Amino acid sequence: MSVPASQSTAPTSRRRRQRRLTAGAVLLVLATTACSSLGRTAVGTVSYAIGPETAVSLTSPKVTGCHRLPPSGTTQVYNNTLVDMIMYRTPNCTGKDTVYLGSRLANNVAPRALPWRSYSFVH
Structure with a gap:
């Protein structure tokens, strides 16, 4: 028995996981950028x-x-x-x-x- 592509759960869970990873990466970049100038020193x-x-x-x-x-x-x-x-x-x-x-x-x-x-x- 085959399931139509619109009803398959695998692609949507992969997309959700990918979106979560992307959102996490974006938040990490934003947090790093926002804090990078605080207390910067000339090493x-x-x-x-x-x-x-x-x-x-x-x-x-x-x-x-x-x-x-x-x-x-x-x-x-x-x-x-x-x-x-x-x-x-x-x-x-x-x-x-x-x-x-x-x-x-x-x-x-x-x-x-x-x-x-x-x-x-x-x-």
Whole structure:
């Protein structure tokens, strides 16, 4: 005895299962996307010198926002993170005199140039 295709239960249960899997995958992607920017950090360290004898290292700083350096600024920066940076001569990450500092690179300021006073990450 054969059953007409419209009455068969196998295709509908397969379709339901496929729809559930698809819906679950979509929800997982949406949840991951929504939470991905929360607390993102630049994996690695940012190091800079303050004067001739003091060095500072920050481990995994946040990717978002402007990061201020000490008021005196710095003339040596080491970006040992997985994210590129932009260096600014102002304390609030503004101005046109900037330098793009790629991931795992360093920058030294020219002898008579102004020091770096802030930085942000490219994300």
